Amino acid sequence: MKFKPSxxxxxxxxxxxxxxxxxxxxxxxxxxxxxxxxxxxxxxxxNYLPALGIPCLFYPALPHVFNKQSSIxxxxxxxxxxxxxxxxxxxxxxxxxxxxxxxxFDLHDILWTIIGGFTFFLFWLYHSxxxxxxxxxx
Numbered sequence: 001m002k003f004k005p006s007x008x009x010x011x012x013x014x015x016x017x018x019x020x021x022x023x024x025x026x027x028x029x030x031x032x033x034x035x036x037x038x039x040x041x042x043x044x045x046x047n048y049l050p051a052l053g054i055p056c057l058f059y060p061a062l063p064h065v066f067n068k069q070s071s072i073x074x075x076x077x078x079x080x081x082x083x084x085x086x087x088x089x090x091x092x093x094x095x096x097x098x099x100x101x102x103x104x105f106d107l108h109d110i111l112w113t114i115i116g117g118f119t120f121f122l123f124w125l126y127h128s129x130x131x132x133x134x135x136x137x138x
Contacts (some may be wrong), residue, residue, distance in 0.1 A: 003060045004132075005060075005127065005131035005132070006126060006134075008058035008131075009057070009059055009060040009127070010054065010056070010057070010058040011058040012053065012123065013056040013057040015053075016049040016052050016053025016056070017049075017053055018046075019045075019047060020049045020050060020053070023042070023045055023046060023049075025097070027042065028042050028046075028103070037057050040108075043106065043108065043109075043114035044108055044109065045112075047090070047094070047109040047110075047112045047116065048112045048113070048115060048116040048119075049119055050086075050090060050113075050116070051086065051087065051090055051115070051117050051119075051120070052116040052117075052119050052123075053066050054086040054089075054090070054129075055079070055082045055083055055086045055117065055120040055124075056120060056123070057088065057126070058085070058108025059078060059079055059080045059082045059134055060134060062078055062082070062100050062134055067080065074132040076133055078133070078134050079120075079124045079128075079134075080134065080137075082117065083117050083120065083121065086117070087113065087114065087117045090113045091110055091113055091114075091115070093121045094106075094109050094113065096102060097108075
């Protein structure tokens with residue numbers, strides 16, 4: 001099997017998805033300690049991982065979903081479009097928790113969502129210098 005640069009994006013998404021699932025189902029559910037640092041980390045990781053992982057899924061998939069020659073979504077600004085869509089969705093979900101019963105709104109969750117998006121941008125920056133943009137993956 002030939003290596004494709006998009007595999008790195010899909011790998012990051014898989015790690016974020018698996019980490020999120022493991023964290024939610026196992027670690028957070030069974031943590032009984034009183035360490036404020038661990039409680040804080042367990043509180044923001046579920047926001048950070050999707051903010052990094054979701055753009056890593058969408059970005060390399062764009063040429064497969066849209067016509068890669070004519071679509072604005074596969075332009076040289078595709079990483080920005082992916083970030084705007086994913087960050088908007090995650091932040092709107094966090095803001096919606098203000099109005100949902102038994103939901104907890106936390107401003108730190110929005111902060112870590114933005115930090116996760118910035119981490120994606122740094123990953124994209126490194127990756128695009130080494131392998132090119134999404135249009136050059138094929």
